[in-house]
Amino acid sequence: MTASIRSLAADLRQGKTSAVELTQEYLQRIAQFDDQLNSYITLAPDRALTQAQAADERIANGDASLLCGIPIAHKDLFCTRNLATTCASKMLANFVSPYNATVVERIDASGAVTLGKTNLDEFAMGSSNENSFFGVVKNPWDLNCVPGGSSGGSAAAVAAELCVAATGTDTGGSIRQPAAFCGITGLKPTYGRVSRLGMVAYASSLDQGGVMAKSADDCAILLEAMAGFDPKDSTSSDHATTHYSEQLNESIAGLRIGIPRQYFNEQLDPKMTALLQTALVELEKLGAQLIDIDLQQTALAIPAYYIIAPAEASTNLSRYDGVRYGYRCENPTDLQDLYVRSRSEAFGEEVQRRILVGTYSLSSGYYDAYYGQAQRARRLIAEDFAKAFSQVDIIASPTTPGPAFGLDSKTQDPVAMYLEDIYTLAVNLAGLPGLSMPAGFYDHRPVGLQLIGNHFDEATLLRTAHQFQQTTDWHIRRPSLISGGKA
Amino acid sequence: MSVTTSQLSEVATLARLQLEAEQAEPVTNAINQILSLVDQLHALDLHAIAPMAHPRDEIQRLRADVVTETNQREPFQAVAPAAEDGLYVVPPVIE
Numbered sequence: 001m002t003a004s005i006r007s008l009a010a011d012l013r014q015g016k017t018s019a020v021e022l023t024q025e026y027l028q029r030i031a032q033f034d035d036q037l038n039s040y041i042t043l044a045p046d047r048a049l050t051q052a053q054a055a056d057e058r059i060a061n062g063d064a065s066l067l068c069g070i071p072i073a074h075k076d077l078f079c080t081r082n083l084a085t086t087c088a089s090k091m092l093a094n095f096v097s098p099y100n101a102t103v104v105e106r107i108d109a110s111g112a113v114t115l116g117k118t119n120l121d122e123f124a125m126g127s128s129n130e131n132s133f134f135g136v137v138k139n140p141w142d143l144n145c146v147p148g149g150s151s152g153g154s155a156a157a158v159a160a161e162l163c164v165a166a167t168g169t170d171t172g173g174s175i176r177q178p179a180a181f182c183g184i185t186g187l188k189p190t191y192g193r194v195s196r197l198g199m200v201a202y203a204s205s206l207d208q209g210g211v212m213a214k215s216a217d218d219c220a221i222l223l224e225a226m227a228g229f230d231p232k233d234s235t236s237s238d239h240a241t242t243h244y245s246e247q248l249n250e251s252i253a254g255l256r257i258g259i260p261r262q263y264f265n266e267q268l269d270p271k272m273t274a275l276l277q278t279a280l281v282e283l284e285k286l287g288a289q290l291i292d293i294d295l296q297q298t299a300l301a302i303p304a305y306y307i308i309a310p311a312e313a314s315t316n317l318s319r320y321d322g323v324r325y326g327y328r329c330e331n332p333t334d335l336q337d338l339y340v341r342s343r344s345e346a347f348g349e350e351v352q353r354r355i356l357v358g359t360y361s362l363s364s365g366y367y368d369a370y371y372g373q374a375q376r377a378r379r380l381i382a383e384d385f386a387k388a389f390s391q392v393d394i395i396a397s398p399t400t401p402g403p404a405f406g407l408d409s410k411t412q413d414p415v416a417m418y419l420e421d422i423y424t425l426a427v428n429l430a431g432l433p434g435l436s437m438p439a440g441f442y443d444h445r446p447v448g449l450q451l452i453g454n455h456f457d458e459a460t461l462l463r464t465a466h467q468f469q470q471t472t473d474w475h476i477r478r479p480s481l482i483s484g485g486k487a
Numbered sequence: 488m489s490v491t492t493s494q495l496s497e498v499a500t501l502a503r504l505q506l507e508a509e510q511a512e513p514v515t516n517a518i519n520q521i522l523s524l525v526d527q528l529h530a531l532d533l534h535a536i537a538p539m540a541h542p543r544d545e546i547q548r549l550r551a552d553v554v555t556e557t558n559q560r561e562p563f564q565a566v567a568p569a570a571e572d573g574l575y576v577v578p579p580v581i582e
Contacts, residue, residue: 098562192543192545234547235541300528302524302525303525304528306524306525307525321503322568323568324575325568328568334579335578337578338578341505344505353518353521356514359501359502360495366488374525375540377533379537414517431541
């Protein structure tokens, strides 16, 4: 099973399979393999089969998009009506949203089949998927390693063929880093490209929903269904969308790719450097031009991010009060006790840590020194990218400092964990689109090459990745552990 | 900059979180590690730079000041831990 959306759509139209059969096949694979991975929190077999029946009717009537009848999964941070939305937190373990996220509405409207909701780091806070109330997710390439995070469940499920494609969210690398660790393609669109309505908030000025799939082609098809203006999200952009999946075959000859000196430096593992250089040579063979550039403010991204994200998280998560929805402690003595115990009993360690850092940095007397200063640094980072995009069309960099790391190897050291996002954070601070594509193997573990585009230029990222994927097979390889195929 | 355990305990009160005695020290240490990571920002003179709140420097769209939402009280209260007669139930605030 290494089926693409286009090949499955063709099979569905030619009657080689039906959406119901395809859905049953994926549910069967999940039943068989997900005990090893824990990539799903909630499965929705009845709902999926009902959607599949409707998809089969649409296909029979000739009224179907490419996604119609394709089994997908949603990161369990997107609200789904009549289906639990837990955010991998004890706080929302029994929460069923009264409404659908816009992303869910749009994907439902395309006729895709939702198999279930995938695991993540609690409220998307983490880089390893080890901060989940529903247990850690394992990397299908090596069960002793993390799948990355926070969209670790979506990445592992796609890599192990437990869904064809999945949604993810990315606040500082949460789509791209797990995509790299699991050997799949993941795209975080421009801030404002995909509606945030019904996507549970972590850091509102950084959060963006996106797509995770085996290939750039699959990502483009899914993005097309999700992207676009939403009047219900005040940060949604009315910048016109484009048919991403129809521009993939254009050549990248003459494309100027910036190679930032500050990303490919002596701090990068030499083996990573060698692997990524090979991938860059491949892009050069396709006609792209590699140009050395400087992103002078790179070092500011980590400090700026780890002030801004927790500050916004502490305000967003103040809504969990044990009153309106979510967990409530037993026998509260008074209202304060109700708030404090409900929150302390239901939020995990990392979430509490970020709330504390955020509350501290926003508190009286510290606001300007921390939050204000971080927002000024943010402008320098954004200007750095703007300058780079006057010289080049896209930027290429490592997605991560190395391949997937061992389970439990960084859980006691939050700073070591934060440094995992060193190459991805700046993209969120500047609101740019970023893509990670499989670019080789470090021993037996996949690594990713990150492509960064200018605002709203997702099409160029997808096209570059697609062209790369026409001459390489990294994205086609599947973990032998799960599929029995060749690694 | 770094925080002391007693400062952190005040921060926890503001955040409506309880810092258990045995957690106080390890949590303070972890937070100080994080603060030292961000300390390099303090060395910079950025006074001339305007803070950037929106990643594309845009101003959020405004809409006409008219009611667009319909009443959703029932579905919203259906997910509340305790609701009665259209009201959320909490422990008494005034005896």
